[in-house]
Amino acid sequence: MNFHQALAALQSHAAALEPLRARDFFARDPVRFREFSVEIDDLLFDFSKHKITAETVRLLIELARARNLEARRAALFAGEPVNNTEGRAAMHMALRDLSRRPIQMGGVDMRPEIEREREKVLSFAQSLRSGAVKTFGGERFTDVVNIGIGGSDLGPAMACRALSPYRSEGPRAHFVANVDGADLADTLSSLDLSRTLFIVSSKTFTTQETMANARSARARVVAALGEAAVAQHFAAVSTRLDKVAEFGIAQDRVFGFWDWVGGRYSLWSSIGLALAISVGPENFIAFLQGGFDVDEHFREAPLEKNIPALMGLLGVLHRNVLGRAAHAVIPYDQRLARFPAYLQQLDMESNGKSVRRDGSKVETETGPVIFGEPGTNGQHAFFQLLHQGTSVVPIDFLIAAEPVESDERHHELLFANCLAQSEALMRGRTLDEAKALLTGEDRAPEEIERLGPHKVFPGDRPSSTILYRRLDPRTLGRLVALYEHKVFVQSVIWDINPFDQWGVELGKELANRLAPIVADPSRATADLDASTAGLIGWRRATAG
Ligand SMILES: O=P(O)(O)OC[C@H]1O[C@H](O)[C@H](O)[C@@H](O)[C@@H]1O
Numbered sequence: 001m002n003f004h005q006a007l008a009a010l011q012s013h014a015a016a017l018e019p020l021r022a023r024d025f026f027a028r029d030p031v032r033f034r035e036f037s038v039e040i041d042d043l044l045f046d047f048s049k050h051k052i053t054a055e056t057v058r059l060l061i062e063l064a065r066a067r068n069l070e071a072r073r074a075a076l077f078a079g080e081p082v083n084n085t086e087g088r089a090a091m092h093m094a095l096r097d098l099s100r101r102p103i104q105m106g107g108v109d110m111r112p113e114i115e116r117e118r119e120k121v122l123s124f125a126q127s128l129r130s131g132a133v134k135t136f137g138g139e140r141f142t143d144v145v146n147i148g149i150g151g152s153d154l155g156p157a158m159a160c161r162a163l164s165p166y167r168s169e170g171p172r173a174h175f176v177a178n179v180d181g182a183d184l185a186d187t188l189s190s191l192d193l194s195r196t197l198f199i200v201s202s203k204t205f206t207t208q209e210t211m212a213n214a215r216s217a218r219a220r221v222v223a224a225l226g227e228a229a230v231a232q233h234f235a236a237v238s239t240r241l242d243k244v245a246e247f248g249i250a251q252d253r254v255f256g257f258w259d260w261v262g263g264r265y266s267l268w269s270s271i272g273l274a275l276a277i278s279v280g281p282e283n284f285i286a287f288l289q290g291g292f293d294v295d296e297h298f299r300e301a302p303l304e305k306n307i308p309a310l311m312g313l314l315g316v317l318h319r320n321v322l323g324r325a326a327h328a329v330i331p332y333d334q335r336l337a338r339f340p341a342y343l344q345q346l347d348m349e350s351n352g353k354s355v356r357r358d359g360s361k362v363e364t365e366t367g368p369v370i371f372g373e374p375g376t377n378g379q380h381a382f383f384q385l386l387h388q389g390t391s392v393v394p395i396d397f398l399i400a401a402e403p404v405e406s407d408e409r410h411h412e413l414l415f416a417n418c419l420a421q422s423e424a425l426m427r428g429r430t431l432d433e434a435k436a437l438l439t440g441e442d443r444a445p446e447e448i449e450r451l452g453p454h455k456v457f458p459g460d461r462p463s464s465t466i467l468y469r470r471l472d473p474r475t476l477g478r479l480v481a482l483y484e485h486k487v488f489v490q491s492v493i494w495d496i497n498p499f500d501q502w503g504v505e506l507g508k509e510l511a512n513r514l515a516p517i518v519a520d521p522s523r524a525t526a527d528l529d530a531s532t533a534g535l536i537g538w539r540r541a542t543a544g
Pocket of ligand 1 (some may be wrong): 149152203204205206207264349504
């Protein structure tokens with residue numbers, strides 16, 4: 001069966017399911033939860049609340065086979081140049097491969113080099129935590145500020161927050177990303193520069209925002225502590241060691257990685273330095289272990305029991321068969337507050353594409369809009385649309401079975417809320433049920449008629465639940481890797497390259513062209529379009 005036949009088969013299958021109600025599937029099938037859930041150790045993926053049958057899963061797997069998912073997965077893990085537009089492998093998995101197997105890339109075993117660099121990161125992190133690495137004034141560092149953006153910010157920022165209870169004696173980690181000077185200013189306002197280490201994180205070491213923030217931070221350190229303090233108060237993470245040297249950061253404070261690690265996949269590399277400093281080497285290794293566990297699962301589990309494959313394929317069902325343009329990720333876990341933002345880059349920068357790997361136009365819709373906020377907060381904000389809006393938004397709910405620290409029973413309320421939402425979305429409420437409810441409240445007949453339609457919930461709103469024992473380092477590693485592979489699976493179905501990001505280039509080019517015009521009021525704007533010229537003109541007339 002080719003791709004189009006497989007897609008057509010899914011379409012007619014979905015049309016046949018259309019009139020049925022998800023709630024009836026549960027009523028009819030007492031083992032539905034068991035049939036549509038998969039575990040990896042103490043992590044469970046429940047996808048029973050999608051309106052699917054065993055036949056849906058079978059057809060989705062046929063679609064995956066029509067795109068050679070298994071062979072493409074093997075090529076990914078074999079270090080082949082799957083990033084075909086840049087001629088590179090995408091081997092972030094090598095960074096968390098804690099086996100003893102050689103890691104072949106272009107005929108070379110990369111394991112020794114990877115382990116050497118990791119050792120360097122972890123030993124620096126440990127020395128900073130223990131106080132062996134000292135400030136210019138000979139004291140302990142109390143704070144680290146990671147200066148980076150995109151993949152050089154979101155991963156460590158998300159992870160440091162997620163694992164904050166594991167920080168113990170480590171310095172506090174802060175993150176500055178935006179070129180808006182307010183970001184650096186607000187972050188530094190509460191810090192003592194004489195006790196602060198800056199980590200300049202940039203794969204390319206050319207990113208405008210990061211370089212501007214790094215220069216400003218350097219100037220502040222020089223003003224406060226003198227030029228001689230720079231060596232002690234700066235470290236860098238990059239693949240471009242030549243450019244780091246130009247910036248003047250001491251060699252033993254520079255941590256490298258490789259061009260086969262994409263920015264949004266780089267948390268496992270030296271880019272994780274702020275995380276390693278924050279939670280310590282042992283927890284950092286546990287985080288890698290979680291990612292490695294998922295790699296083994298993704299490589300070995302049959303597709304119908306393979307969590308990232310199922311996550312990806314369910315997304316394809318919603319996007320390509322049922323026309324759903326958005327996807328929400330709602331962690332009922334406050335410490336995962338930055339996880340949706342992290343996933344926005346991972347998913348939308350990877351799969352927000354319109355051409356296939358060979359440059360021809362895509363045949364189907366590609367990546368959905370990803371958004372999310374922690375529950376329960378979201379319930380009191382945008383969940384109205386999820387329950388009763390005209391667009392159906394598939395959702396991933398994430399929740400721990402137990403809190404990290406004892407919390408006077410808050411977690412039970414949190415858990416109940418999470419399950420209540422997915423149940424309400426799936427079950428819905430019919431007009432008859434709404435009217436019966438109003439009757440039970442002793443409402444007048446005309447009020448029952450008037451309010452009834454407002455209290456109807458269509459139901460059949462699909463969600464998956466990822467339930468894990470607790471948000472520890474290994475679990476965080478598993479969560480990140482699950483989504484990485486989910487994104488990969490979808491890219492295979494859509495036949496796009498998820499490892500490049502040409503779509504961010506044009507804006508960068510234009511910003512570089514506009515910057516001197518913005519900075520110099522005497523520069524002509526006549527060559528610009530009328531809107532851009534008008535906005536610059538208005539600023540020139542208005543700004544002080
Ligand atoms: O790490 P850097 O080279 O500074 O790049 C930071 C970020 O900027 C780019 O524009 C890319 O879109 C991102 O994928 C990348 O993570």
